[in-house]
Amino acid sequence: QVTAQELDEVSFGTNWLAEGEHGGFYQAVADGTYEKYGLKVTIVQGGPSAANQALLMADKIDFYMQGNLIGSFSAVEQDIPVVEVAAIFQKDPQVLIAHPDTGVKTFADLAKLPTIFMAKDLFSTGFQWMKKAYPGFKDEQIKPYTYNPAPFLADKMSAQQGYITSEPYSVETQGGFKPELFLLADAGFDTPSTMIEAKVDYVEANPDIVQRFVDASIIGWYTYLYGDNTAANDLIKKDNPEMTDGQLAFTLEKMKTFGLVDSGAAQEGGIGCLSLDQVKSFFDKMVDAGVVKADIDYSKVVTDKYVCKKVGMDMKK
Amino acid sequence: MTAVEAEKHEGEMARTSVQDLSTDEAPRPAEAGSATGRWLRFLIPVLMLVGLIVVWQVYVMVYDVPHYILPSPVRVAQALAADWPVLLSALWVTLTITLKALVIALVGGVALAILMAQSKWIELALYPYAVILQVTPVVAIAPLILIYTPTTQAAILICAWIVAFFPVLSNTTQGLRSTDHNLLNLFELYRASRWQTLIFLQLPNALPYFLAGLRIAGGLALIAAVVGEFAAGTAGAGSGLAFRLLESQYRLNIPRLFGALILLSLTGVLIFAATSLVSHLLLRKWHESAVRREN
Amino acid sequence: MTAVEAEKHEGEMARTSVQDLSTDEAPRPAEAGSATGRWLRFLIPVLMLVGLIVVWQVYVMVYDVPHYILPSPVRVAQALAADWPVLLSALWVTLTITLKALVIALVGGVALAILMAQSKWIELALYPYAVILQVTPVVAIAPLILIYTPTTQAAILICAWIVAFFPVLSNTTQGLRSTDHNLLNLFELYRASRWQTLIFLQLPNALPYFLAGLRIAGGLALIAAVVGEFAAGTAGAGSGLAFRLLESQYRLNIPRLFGALILLSLTGVLIFAATSLVSHLLLRKWHESAVRREN
Amino acid sequence: MNTAAIATAPDPTTASHAPLVSLRGVSKTFSNGTVALQNMSLDIGEREFVSLLGPSGCGKSTALRIIAGLGDTTSGTITWPGVRDDTTAKSRHEIGFVFQEPTLMPWATVFNNVWLPLRLRGVSRSAARGDVMEALGMVGLEKFADSYPRELSGGMKMRVSIARALITRPKLLLMDEPFAALDEITRFKLNNDLLHLWEKFGWTVIFVTHSVFESVYLSSRIVVMASRPGRVIDELAIDAPYPREEEFRTSSIYNEYCRKTSDALHAAMEGSEHR
């Protein structure tokens, strides 16, 4: 056991405001798991702007929550020395949402809709892949998504992007109907998500801290999913006073139903497990879609040194 | 009202007789000065506002517009009433940034204008960079600013300054340049120092231009505070209206979004009224734009 | 250079003798008119630019700043060279929107200013809404605009207009108000119609103010095009610099981000130069700010 | 100017019975408390040539502006009993005004400044060219038609202003120290030109001047004002016959009138609080 004075200070930047999707990290803070591992962790909330990634690059924070592998590929492409040390979500929670009863039954049916509201980041990545993987998707369908679902609600013959854990909730509560949900991951966009990213030199200099941070985070996630997560939820609501219990419950439910966290490689090696095969498969798809360049060394993107060690798997009920 | 004015008021209408060119003692149409005028001054915008709100409500009701697209005024009022504490504290944060941004925009803009007025060469060397700052989208350089500034607060202020300073600079420059050259000659003759010429002549002369710039900068500072927070701000507890706007949008709480927008608008109108008042007070004694014509 | 001017140029320095108050035929320090002046006019900004780039390069090299934080000029140049076709077509899209936005901002701003100059009451009734438009963040109302406009293009233009029109309105209003009242009297006497007074007197008089507004609006229209595209634009193939900026940022392609910023800056400076030229051409014959002093 | 002379030669000395314009008890107090005019009554007959004479700041300009219908009065009435019905059609073009300051549009050339009154009536540039150049010729500025006001000397600006006032051949001409900035020779020439036009077209002229000599030479009547509060203190009819020529300036009757006017002015100055 370590005393308070000897705790290593670590800061972790998330990619959005405190929410259920960050539950495990908050859990580890709230129930003292990080302290148990000798860490004093400060969570730096993200927001609509992507500043936390810049802060990681400028060494102002130690770890950053990377959304999906495309960010990592971009970093390697641009010679930015970062590496993913864990992948908390086995599936990307990005989803396309459509109105019910419009004849859209499968992912491929979305190509028939005249309008899809989509933000620029998804457009320049996921949508490029969609055009390759499914026939019929075209640029003319796209209108910008400004994180306000109103235009989607106003237009029955449209779809919009979203996080499966968030937007469907507001659509359900405000729009008053259960929308059709199509997870991109299930359609083949198989990148892991909510990865823990750090600078290469930091990882090389502090392998011990990295290992402890990853392990404690995984424990936090198991607790959040399967244990008593009230402490984490309270902390989330403290950081983000707008968060509601209903939303948190919805998020947890979706994470479980769609197996966002605990599926695939995680069932073998435990939460956070990174499968290099998955990376390769996704990389090939993206090269094929012209999203990333073929000549980059995708193996530099991730390391499985710190994960797939079945840490905390025993906590799973 | 005198005859020629009557003619004027009637525009190009032909007159049937010039007998009525005589001066009658009929009162002028109530102008800003009189007592009725003063009342109307408040009444007209209020009536306009009420009318607008009624049209809005009726439109929403008649076309049955869903509240998540365009909430009715009643719903917005309810949201405002319910979320009062949250919105007010957010407004307070934004207002603080706005005022700071306004101050640095004014100081920065005027200081730059003065610097550039000192010599054609300084102007040629610096103005392009002022323009570059103006046209640089803060969202694009916010990360850089965040990296190089010590606190988020400072980063927001820098973003806000970038957005708001240019109108002050541009207008003050034009004002400084418009100094009557006979007066400049006079100052030359009396061997006024650069500094004296600036203080006693060029700055007062630039005042009407500066004040037009101030009226632009007032609203722009408010936008700048929002944009600055949006680009570089912290999320969470100490966050301002920008955050509340985005969050309401994200959560599809459109009535609250409109509530926040209304608070923002009100603040903007108040700032504008304040800057207009300042402008009036500073000019009413001497400048054509503010002086009450008596002859 | 005459004696008093020499004194002026030396500021408050005490003179040891007034014998040298005599006029010598020494040339004035090269001013804008002369041939050397013309050269210096280009040289100074260019030198300044070169200096800045050198400082930037040296800073990046000495402090070994990683390229993903602040890329060196050389890297940016490489990115520009490599991504030339992509960036240029994006610039073209943005430029088209910019010019359209500028035109509607000018027309809308001036038209509103004229309307408001017609009567105190119209002004009181409408100005608050102009202010509200100014302070409304377009990102917040973009969805509403998207819902109610037929095409994305129209939505972008509306967003851009909201961003850019206010300086034109505010300055033109101030200019219209500043009309010399003796000249107004003269027009009254000659029974000029409202329209004639506007065309022949008030608008020319407002020109210097309007042109200062134009110089602000030029850059603002560019920003507005970016913001408009960001808030309401298509994400598709025909996308402009806003999309390229965000994409570069998202894809961590910081040199390309800077390349896009540089293109944006250059465009801004060019637009500013163009508006300044227009301003100079319109004022050089008569307005204090542009006339070359000869006595 | 167009030489289509009016058929019946005017007889300026006998003003028609009803005055053209009549001020009754006119007062003007500015908001800062300055009483510019107090209880001023004045009749101007048709075809009269009336000079206003008085110390600086006594309200001459204010009175002139009020007659022209510019600016409110605080009390009193201005009536136009002498405006005949048959002049209605032309009434819109009646008043010409030379302000004390040149009041030129700085963005317009000399030509355009002089063209303005005609332009406002819809006369095209080419149609106005002759009249404009003639008016400029009268004030000796043909060569400066394309100059901007800032390129002119003080006296030249004033002459442009005079040309602008004359170009519409107004029935009523109000002139506020029009010749003060001009050398004596130009001034004398313009004095004669003005008298000539006045007689020819049957104008009514109200003329503010500081020159006793000028007022006597030109006027059929001199109104002497005193200052603070501005009021009419004396009136002198100058009964010398028109047309007056240069020899009138050297006549003894002229000197006599000058002396009398000068005395009246002195009396006005003593009567007013201001020195």
Add this chain to the structure above:
Amino acid sequence: MNTAAIATAPDPTTASHAPLVSLRGVSKTFSNGTVALQNMSLDIGEREFVSLLGPSGCGKSTALRIIAGLGDTTSGTITWPGVRDDTTAKSRHEIGFVFQEPTLMPWATVFNNVWLPLRLRGVSRSAARGDVMEALGMVGLEKFADSYPRELSGGMKMRVSIARALITRPKLLLMDEPFAALDEITRFKLNNDLLHLWEKFGWTVIFVTHSVFESVYLSSRIVVMASRPGRVIDELAIDAPYPREEEFRTSSIYNEYCRKTSDALHAAMEGSEHR
């Protein structure tokens, strides 16, 4: 004004041998091609009172500005041989200038406008109060100290400008038609005041006027200019002794000089292309 008179009474009629300021072949061509001055040479002796007389637009104002060091010349030299070394310390306060237009700061009250020259020298408001009020008293505007320029009549503005020029008690006073907008009585009073100050403090005055009478009354020398191109065409020394009082105005020598000056002016007008 402060009454600390200069010990040695000046003898204005005998100008010191070296002129104070000397123009040699000065030409001024504006960029639009107007030749305002051509090859103008002129010496102004110390303590002289020189009037510039000439037709409107002949370059008087331009010449005055050039002497003051405002604006370039196209060719020619201006030298100041008469500036003695012992006056160095005061040289910064030497020139007073009354522009042809009042040139007041519209945002400043009358008091502040007059205070300006002293303020620029660092004299505080309270220290300047006496001088300012005295200067305003001289032009009869004590009561308007707190008015803004727009609240003044044309003549009053000009008087403020005169007060501002006098307040520094300048060694060299350049006045461009200062009294043109004033009534004769005020004008005569100011004529006398100016002559009195000139004698008392040993000033040098260059005075532009259109009034032959005024120039003869005031000047020790009259310089007659002709126009386009502006040049000196004649010089008349007015050898009447100072101090000159009101009776000088009625003397026959005065009339004689006036006639001579008037003739010179006529000659100047005929010599020039402009009418």
